[in-house]
Amino acid sequence: xxxxxxxxxxxxxxxxxxxxxxxxxxxxxxxxxxxxxxxxxxxxxxxxxxxxxxxxxxxxxxxxxxxxxxxxxxxxxxxxxxxxxxxxxxxxxxxxxxxxxxxxxxxxxxxxxxxxxxxxxxxxxxxxxxxxxxxxxxxxxxxxxxxxxxxxxxxxxxxxxxxxxxxxxxxxxxxxxxxxxxxxxxxxxxxxxxxxxxxxxxxxxxxxxxxxxxxxxxxxxxxxxxxxxxxxxxxxxxxxxxxxxxxxxxxxxxxxxxxxxxxxxxxxxxxxxxxxxxxxxxxxxxxxxxxxxxxxxxxxxxxxxxxxxxxxxxxxxxxxxxxxxxxxxxxxxxxxxxxxxxxxxxxxxxxxxxxxxxxxxxxxxxx
Numbered sequence: 022x023x024x025x026x027x028x029x030x031x032x033x034x035x036x037x038x039x040x041x042x043x044x045x046x047x048x049x050x051x052x053x054x055x056x057x058x059x060x061x062x063x064x065x066x067x068x069x070x071x072x073x074x075x076x077x078x079x080x081x082x083x084x085x086x087x088x089x090x091x092x093x094x095x096x097x098x099x100x101x102x103x104x105x106x107x108x109x110x111x112x113x114x115x116x117x118x119x120x121x122x123x124x125x126x127x128x129x130x131x132x133x134x135x136x137x138x139x140x141x142x143x144x145x146x147x148x149x150x151x152x153x154x155x156x157x158x159x160x161x162x163x164x165x166x167x168x169x170x171x172x173x174x175x176x177x178x179x180x181x182x183x184x185x186x187x188x189x190x191x192x193x194x195x196x197x198x199x200x201x202x203x204x205x206x207x208x209x210x211x212x213x214x215x216x217x218x219x220x221x222x223x224x225x226x227x228x229x230x231x232x233x234x235x236x237x238x239x240x241x242x243x244x245x246x247x248x249x250x251x252x253x254x255x256x257x258x259x260x261x262x263x264x265x266x267x268x269x270x271x272x273x274x275x276x277x278x279x280x281x282x283x284x285x286x287x288x289x290x291x292x293x294x295x296x297x298x299x300x301x302x303x304x305x306x307x308x309x310x311x312x313x314x315x316x317x318x319x320x321x322x323x324x325x326x327x328x329x330x331x332x333x334x335x336x337x338x339x340x341x342x343x344x345x346x347x348x349x350x351x352x353x354x355x356x357x358x359x360x361x362x363x364x365x366x367x368x369x370x371x372x373x374x375x376x377x378x379x380x381x382x383x384x385x386x387x388x
Contacts, residue, residue, distance in 0.1 A: 032066055040066070045075050054121060068113045073120040081276045134194065134308040137186040143172040145300070152183055160202055160264070160304035168202035173298025177289040181301050187280040189312035194222065194277050196270040196309045199284065202302035203264035208294060213302035214262045216288030218269060223251040224279020249281055262290055266305060274310070282308060
């Protein structure tokens with residue numbers, strides 16, 4: 022009897038308002054998952070108050086720019102906004118699952134996140150001094166110098182920019198490394214660093230053709246500033262005139278939604294003896310962080326620049342229980358196929374394939 026009296030539910034004791042304040046001070050959503058596993062009443066409390074979403078937005082306020090989420094597991098029959106306790110409860114469960122999965126995938130992990138060098142504001146000699154060389158670590162490959170070089174300028178204040186595509190449309194970036202190039206083949210071994218560096222992150226302005234357009238840009242093509250929307254700008258970091266990989270840690274990890282990085286090289290310090298012009302040369306750029314799971318992708322809406330976050334849940338176990346109805350089994354298999362298709366990147370033909378799977382008629386696809 023005494024043991025029963027000592028067992029108290031603090032959520033009931035403190036009330037909902039105080040309990041929400043306490044639970045939103047947890048360190049990570051994984052703690053909320055443990056809380057929701059304590060009992061059915063705690064599970065319901067966490068879901069009804071959207072605590073995973075609250076904690077996720079507190080950790081990563083950049084996600085607040087996402088207008089809404091679409092769980093592609095429900096692409097055929099999405100949950101409606103019609104009133105009804107069942108629909109509302111399913112909506113709460115879905116939000117809980119999506120935000121818990123999202124935030125659990127955003128813990129910083131030191132991993133290189135650059136996928137492609139897109140463009141430089143200028144290039145002195147292409148392709149010998151292309152931005153593509155900055156993807157290689159070090160300043161030489163075998164016996165050849167490996168670096169990007171700007172064009173020469175009389176004015177040392179003229180900046181340069183380098184644009185990169187990250188490995189995922191959503192990357193949690195923690196720090197960026199830049200290595201100035203030391204011209205070991207020139208007299209005096211000059212180092213062509215910048216005075217300072219600044220970083221911007223964002224997404225292409227035109228979303229419909231963004232992926233193919235970015236992939237088709239050649240490294241010697243100069244891009245206009247109106248082709249991207251920058252959602253983050255770092256402080257300026259001073260650069261040392263040293264031939265070393267200089268590490269610039271962001272004030273706090275930033276969730277880049279859109280997968281584009283701009284490196285701004287501000288000010289020139291080294292004049293080339295041959296032509297008396299100032300240059301900036303970089304041998305390597307590295308982005309450290311964590312790409313988000315391929316279960317998510319982002320669609321940016323033009324011209325508002327707002328985002329829709331699409332969530333592709335991992336396929337469930339295809340072995341259905343014998344108690345499952347034929348309709349639910351068929352629906353589950355369809356969702357598994359849909360999820361697999363999208364995860365493989367087959368977005369372009371998504372509706373056509375789904376139409377075929379639903380039996381809406383034969384579909385002929387040209388290679």
